[in-house]
Amino acid sequence: MEGLYEEAGAYWPLLINVLQALVFLIVGWVVASAASGLVRRRVERSPRIDDTIGGFFASMVKWLILAVVLIAVLQLFGFQATSLVAVLGAATLAIGLALQGTLSDLAAGVMLMAFRPYRIGQYVDIDGTAGTVKDFNLFMTELVTPDNVQIIMPNGKAWGAVITNFSAHATRRLDLTFNIDYDDDADKAMKMITDLAGKDERVHDDPAPWVRLVNLGESSVDLGVRLWCSAADYWDLKFDMTKRVKEAFDKGGVTIPYPHSVEIQKKAS
Incomplete structure (x- = not known):
């Protein structure tokens, strides 16, 4: 014992x-x-x-x-x-x-922190994956998509990819294209768009709104529109302008055509 x-x-x-x-x-x-x-x-x-x-x-x-x-x-x-x-x-x-991959993510995290191509709260596209940056640490970047899906991306992949930052600048240019019929008055349609842009407080005066006839398509005359706005107003302005131009065209008698074919019959001599 x-x-x-x-x-x-x-x-x-x-x-x-x-x-x-x-x-x-x-x-x-x-x-x-x-x-x-x-x-x-x-x-x-x-x-x-x-x-x-x-x-x-x-x-x-x-x-x-x-x-x-x-x-x-x-x-x-x-x-x-x-x-x-x-x-x-x-x-x-x-x-x-x-752990070569993990150490690579660590080194990439240090580089991302040093150069800061994106920040928390910004909307980015990293190698085809888009979302708002929710968190960023030594090893990974967390994105949240517009439909509230979480995406965890290793920093090594983020550092070696093409990064598109939609929130880096305070202003953005909104590009729109509207199609009108060949029989319609292009100057009249462009003036309607310019007037609508001038009445919207979200559209910046400098640079001024730009409306031009940019292309003669197979079924339509294409009008290009470029508007500058604050980055936060980009999507709301895009949707509102599209709706208002459609309503203005309907009221002003401007036709938005759809693709169609014209049959031409020729009589034999």
């Missing part, structure tokens, strides 16, 4: 270290999450700091605290700081080979 007690007693220090390690890990995770959330909230409250930077630094704070906790846990089991450096060096090489 005494031998059993002595053998069980020999495991007590190891058991205590394991329990301490678990406590360290749990407390470290809670502290890291709390610190990350605190950084994010502080950034969101400050009008001088971009929300994108907040998400990036919040992610960095979390992983740095977890790294410190992991080193402290290893020291509980007898690993010295100098030994940890050697172990971490070898582990870094092994992890780097095993």
Whole structure:
């Protein structure tokens, strides 16, 4: 019995270290999450700091605290700081080979943060995937589509793709095309469109609205329209102008044609 007690007693220090390690890990995770959330909230409250930077630094704070906790846990089991450096060096090489994609995403995240081709809240198209940037951290970019679908994109893919940012500038140019019949008065139709654009407060005066006859199609005369507006008004202005021009054409007797064929009969001589 005494031998059993002595053998069980020999495991007590190891058991205590394991329990301490678990406590360290749990407390470290809670502290890291709390610190990350605190950084994010502080950034969101400050009008001088971009929300994108907040998400990036919040992610960095979390992983740095977890790294410190992991080193402290290893020291509980007898690993010295100098030994940890050697172990971490070898582990870094092994992890780097095993997680090339993840490290690539990390490096891409740093580059995206440095050059900032997009920010949180902006509407972007990344390699054919469009949505509003909801979150951005060390490893991924989260987009939300207009129909509220979540898209998680690795930063490595985002950095290596063509990025179209629709919200980068305060103003945008709205291009519209309206078709009228060959028998209609093109000048009259263009004046109707110009008048409608001038009455809409969302249309900017500089550059001035541009309305021109741009093409003679197979079934219609094509009128091109270019209007400058605030980026936030782009879609509403597009839909409203399309509806108002249609109503004005109907009221003013301007015909919007549809594709058709004309049969020509020739009599034999």
